[in-house]
Amino acid sequence: MTAPEADGLVSAYAAPEESDAEATLRPKRLSEFIAQHRVREQLELLLHGAMRRGSPPDHILLSGSPGLGKTTLAMIVSAELGVGLRLTSGPAIERSGDLAAILTSLSHGDVLFIDEIHRMARPAEELLYSAMEDFRVDVVVGKGPGATAIPLDVEPFTLVGATTRAGLLTGPMRDRFGFVGHLDFYEPAELEVLLHRSARILGVQVTPEGATEIAGRSRGTPRIANRLLRRVRDFAEVRADGVVDATVAKAALRVYDVDDLGLDRLDRAVLVALVDSFGGGPVGLSTLAVAVGEQPDTVEEVCEPFLVRAGLLARTPRGRVATAGAWRHLGRKPPATVSSGPAAPDLFSSEP
Incomplete structure (x- = not known):
């Protein structure tokens, strides 16, 4: 899968070189975590109940789009428990032996975080079942008739799994989680609060109007908001007086090809290909990816979720279709055959 390697500026996937910057801005406690109020309250009850009983909490599954805070919440769970x-x-877990080595090295009560857990190899997933339920793993030594299963005890632990594709999780895996939380996109007002917090940590002076401008183009995603803040800070320090106001934010985001809706170069390329090359569609995912010079996974996981949510693209049984809103956003007049009403529903059907 190539989605995490996409080079789009506003991609919600974290680039390796940005890990240090993002780690600095992560909240360390539940009380510092902005938004996701329902999940936060549920996690607080789960953790405090477990601490009162003196036992590790149930295993936790967090689902949601990239950049909404799943990894941050896993770190917070560890910090709140003090483990x-x-x-x-x-x-990264290609063989069951890889997972067995990790599990047997855990100390009592530790938190094991597995990102993109739906992409785990099936043998490793089956090994994880017994570890989650019975805190035991069976390591198979040898092959064929002479193979022997050696049971190994695992210290009680809490698994925190994160996934962007909850529908790809197998039933047995999902059933073994005691708590399942879904993270929603942030509202602009919540992102403004987050941006002011990040600005204080980074030592950036941001006006309320500047934060509003950045929040409105952040696609409801904290990771993107923080990334845009760092880029606007660079612009403000080099070409302005260092203060991020609305005028500076607009000018900076124009330089970085982020438009009023938060669309970047790749997003617009997808819409332009749909509208200009294919007459608005329908067109298959693979064909669309070739037209914009990207991998299908990148288009599907980096671009499409936001374009669908913004009402600019629809997924139908016949392929991808540009909505009337997409035509208008590109400055084109939608043809009479394109409905001027709400965007078509998001139908997750296989590509023809």
Whole structure:
């Protein structure tokens, strides 16, 4: 899967070189975590109940789009419990032995965070079942008739799994989580609060109007909001007086090709290809990806979620379709065959 490697400025996937900057801005406690009030309250009850009983809390599954705070919440769970944290990802666990090595190295009560857990290899996933339920793993030694299963005890731990594609999780895996929380996109007002907090940490002077301008183009995603803030800060320090107001924010985001809706170069390329090359669609995902010079996974996971939510693109059984809003956003007049009403529903059907 190539989505995390997309180079779009406003992609909600974290680039490796930005890890340090993002770590600085992460809240460390539930009380510092902005928005997601329902999930935050539920987690608070889960953790405090477990601490009163003196036992590790139930396993936790967090779902939602990239950049909404799943990794941050896993770190907060570890901090609130006062235990160790191990970080890994589904694609990194290729063999059951890889997972067994991680599990047997955990201390009592530790938190194990597995990002993109739906991409874990099936043998490793099956090994995880017994570890989650019975805190035991069976390591198979040898092959064929002479193979032997050696049971190994695992210290009681809490698994925090994160996924952007909850529908791809198997039933047995989902059933083993005691708590399932879904993270929603942030409202602009919530992003403004987050931006002022991040500005204080970064030492950036941001006016309320400047924060409003950045929040409105952040696609409801904290990671994107913080990323845009850092880019606007660069612009303000080099080409202005260092203060991020509405005028500076607009000028900076224009330089970085982020338009009024938060669309970047790749988003607009998808819409232009749909409208100009394919007459608004329908067109298959693979064909659309070739037209914009990107991998299908990148288009599907980086671009489409926001374009669908913004009412600019619809996924139909026949393929991707540009809505009337997409035509108008590009400055084109939508043809009579395109409905001027609400965007078509998001139909997650297989591509023809």
